[in-house]
Amino acid sequence: MAFDVTIQPSGHQFEVEDDETVLEAGLRQGFAFPYGCRNGACGSCKGRVLSGEVDHGPKLPPGITEAELADGLALFCQAVPVDDLEIEVREIGAARDIEVKTLPCRVAALNRLADDVMELRIQLPARERLQFLAGQYLDVLLKGGERRSYSLANAPHDDEQLILHVKYVEGGRFSAHVFEEMQPKALLRIEGPLGQFFVDEESPRPRLFVGGGTGFGPLKGMLDHLANEGLDRRHHLFWGAREAAGIYAPEWLQAMAAAEPDHFRFTPVLSDHPQDEAAGFAARAGLPHEAVLAEYPDLSGFDVYMAGPPPMVHAAREAFRAAGLPPEQLYYDSFEPAGGS
Numbered sequence: 001m002a003f004d005v006t007i008q009p010s011g012h013q014f015e016v017e018d019d020e021t022v023l024e025a026g027l028r029q030g031f032a033f034p035y036g037c038r039n040g041a042c043g044s045c046k047g048r049v050l051s052g053e054v055d056h057g058p059k060l061p062p063g064i065t066e067a068e069l070a071d072g073l074a075l076f077c078q079a080v081p082v083d084d085l086e087i088e089v090r091e092i093g094a095a096r097d098i099e100v101k102t103l104p105c106r107v108a109a110l111n112r113l114a115d116d117v118m119e120l121r122i123q124l125p126a127r128e129r130l131q132f133l134a135g136q137y138l139d140v141l142l143k144g145g146e147r148r149s150y151s152l153a154n155a156p157h158d159d160e161q162l163i164l165h166v167k168y169v170e171g172g173r174f175s176a177h178v179f180e181e182m183q184p185k186a187l188l189r190i191e192g193p194l195g196q197f198f199v200d201e202e203s204p205r206p207r208l209f210v211g212g213g214t215g216f217g218p219l220k221g222m223l224d225h226l227a228n229e230g231l232d233r234r235h236h237l238f239w240g241a242r243e244a245a246g247i248y249a250p251e252w253l254q255a256m257a258a259a260e261p262d263h264f265r266f267t268p269v270l271s272d273h274p275q276d277e278a279a280g281f282a283a284r285a286g287l288p289h290e291a292v293l294a295e296y297p298d299l300s301g302f303d304v305y306m307a308g309p310p311p312m313v314h315a316a317r318e319a320f321r322a323a324g325l326p327p328e329q330l331y332y333d334s335f336e337p338a339g340g341s
Contacts, residue, residue: 047089138192212308
C-alpha cells in the first residue's frame with residue numbers, strides 16, 4: 001500500500017511505496033532532503049511529522065531520542081509511513097544548502113575504462129554518506145596540502161559508493177599513482193561536495209550536454225539523475241574524443257538510448273581519427289561544439305551543460321553565444337589540470 005506525503009512549507013507532494021522510508025521515496029522522486037549516513041546514526045535527516053504516523057522499526061535508531069519522538073520529530077532515513085503524512089523538513093535547492101565534509105575513505109575498486117581513463121570507486125565509512133547534487137565534484141586531499149579535483153560520475157540516488165573518472169596525466173603525482181600503484185582498500189581523504197555545476201531542474205527547456213574526454217563523467221551523473229526522475233523532454237549528449245576508443249562507456253550509452261528512445265540521443269564526435277561510428281552510434285568528425293551547431297544552429301531555446309578541457313570549453317562558449325545561447329542558459333565546468341596531476 002502506498003502513502004502520500006506532503007512537505008511543508010513548500011506544499012510539494014510525493015508517494016511512498018510499501019516498506020520504503022520517507023527519505024528513500026523523496027530522493028527517488030527528486031526531492032532533496034538533508035541526510036548524512038542514511039543508516040539512522042547521524043540524525044542529519046531529522047524532521048517533524050505534522051500529521052500522520054511513522055514506524056522507526058523494532059529498535060530506536062541512535063540518531064533520535066524518545067524525547068524527540070514524543071515532540072513529533074522523525075528520522076526520515078528510517079521512518080516508514082503508517083498512513084498519509086504531512087511533514088516539515090528543509091528542502092535542498094542549491095549547493096549552498098549542502099554540508100561540505102572532509103572524510104576518510106577507502107578505494108573500493110579500480111576499473112580500467114580506457115587506456116588513459118580509470119574508474120575509481122570510493123567507499124565511505126559505514127556511518128557516512130556524502131550528499132551532493134549531480135554534476136558536483138570533490139577534492140582528493142594529498143599529503144603536503146595538495147588537492148586533486150574530480151567530478152562525481154554517479155547520481156545522488158546511487159551513492160553507496162562515489163565514482164570518479166581519473167584521466168592519466170604523464171608524470172602526474174596522483175593520476176600516475178592511481179594507474180601504476182593504487183590498490184583496493186587504499187586509504188584516501190576527500191573534501192566535498194564542491195562546485196556550482198548542476199542541473200536547473202526548474203527550467204522547461206530541452207537540454208544539450210557537451211563533454212570532452214572525462215568531462216563525460218559529471219554529464220553521466222546528471223543524466224542518470226534525470227533518468228531516475230523520468231526524462232520528459234529532449235536530452236542530446238555530444239561526447240568528443242580523439243578516436244572511437246575514447247568513447248569509453250558503450251554499455252551505458254546503449255542502455256540509456258534503449259531505455260529512453262524518445263528523450264535521449266547520443267552523438268560521438270571524433271577529432272583525430274574520424275570513423276563511421278563509435279560505441280555503436282553514428283559519429284561526427286571534428287570538434288564537439290561544431291557538431292552541436294551542425295544540428296542546432298539556433299541555441300536560444302536550449303539549456304547547455306558542458307564539461308571538459310579548457311580549450312574546448314572556451315571555443316564552445318564563444319560559438320554558442322554567437323548562435324543565440326543566452327549566458328544564463330549555459331552551464332559549464334572547465335577541467336583545468338592541476339600542476340603535477
